[in-house]
Amino acid sequence: MQLVIDQIVKKFDDKKVLDGAAFSFDKGNIYGLLGRNGAGKTTLFNCLSGEMKMDGGGAFLEENGTRRSLGENDVGYVHSLPILPEFLTGYEFIRFFMDINRNKLAGGPSIDEYFDLMRMTKDDRHRLIKSYSHGMKNKVQMLLFFITKPPVILLDEPLTSFDVIVALEMKQLLREMKQDHILIFSTHILQLASDLCDRLVVLNNGQLSDVPAELLGSPAFEQSIVELLKDDDHVPNH
Numbered sequence: 001m002q003l004v005i006d007q008i009v010k011k012f013d014d015k016k017v018l019d020g021a022a023f024s025f026d027k028g029n030i031y032g033l034l035g036r037n038g039a040g041k042t043t044l045f046n047c048l049s050g051e052m053k054m055d056g057g058g059a060f061l062e063e064n065g066t067r068r069s070l071g072e073n074d075v076g077y078v079h080s081l082p083i084l085p086e087f088l089t090g091y092e093f094i095r096f097f098m099d100i101n102r103n104k105l106a107g108g109p110s111i112d113e114y115f116d117l118m119r120m121t122k123d124d125r126h127r128l129i130k131s132y133s134h135g136m137k138n139k140v141q142m143l144l145f146f147i148t149k150p151p152v153i154l155l156d157e158p159l160t161s162f163d164v165i166v167a168l169e170m171k172q173l174l175r176e177m178k179q180d181h182i183l184i185f186s187t188h189i190l191q192l193a194s195d196l197c198d199r200l201v202v203l204n205n206g207q208l209s210d211v212p213a214e215l216l217g218s219p220a221f222e223q224s225i226v227e228l229l230k231d232d233d234h235v236p237n238h
């Protein structure tokens with residue numbers, strides 16, 4: 001299965017943030033999306049998840065020679081600042097979520113098995129989400145997609161909030177998940193990108209480009225990325 005991004009254009013007033021972005025992402029890989037602050041990574045994710053309307057182009061899923069438009073249910077989107085019901089415990093929320101998705105879950109793991117998978121302690125799962133750390137909220141958000149398994153999972157800077165142990169656990173989980181999904185995560189951390197990702201994609205001047213696979217892990221990696229991202233046209237916004 002492939003996620004095909006076809007000439008996506010997104011403007012805010014007269015500012016073109018995505019300017020014919022095009023790329024094909026294959027199932028079975030973890031993709032790192034790199035770009036400078038304000039390059040449009042979150043905008044691209046918002047367009048793919050349906051949270052924002054594109055001004056041009058489209059996104060499609062291709063499998064066995066057939067192509068269909070990417071729908072909202074095809075995409076799991078882990079926001080950098082998770083939006084969760086703070087007045088519920090993690091357990092209550094996931095139980096509710098499993099309940100409304102029960103038609104998709106026949107025979108899957110139990111709620112406690114899901115929490116075990118996320119390495120969340122018994123105490124933590126029964127505390128109010130309000131009291132969770134940023135990293136724990138990210139875990140709960142990721143758990144939603146372990147449950148519904150959408151083909152495309154977008155992670156907006158997710159691992160930056162995790163401590164080293166949790167980041168390692170999450171990396172392991174992402175590696176386990178990648179066989180069944182197209183995983184794309186945006187990050188500013190080059191070390192993480194080269195460590196975890198099978199492929200890197202750069203967003204620059206509103207367009208997507210591939211980073212040659214042989215650069216990953218090479219001594220010239222960091223410098224090459226810096227060169228790719230250096231651009232006179234770039235106007236930082238924050």
Ligand SMILES: Nc1ncnc2c1ncn2[C@@H]1O[C@H](COP(=O)(O)OP(=O)(O)OP(=O)(O)O)[C@@H](O)[C@H]1O
Nearest residue numbers: 012013017035036037038039040041042043044237
């Ligand atoms: N709703 C909006 N209205 C107007 N401009 C917007 C909106 N959302 C994003 N932008 C602008 O689009 C550009 C891209 O922003 P975006 O948040 O997608 O970048 P990013 O690559 O995710 O940045 P960062 O790495 O800093 O998170 C920025 O100039 C931003 O100000």
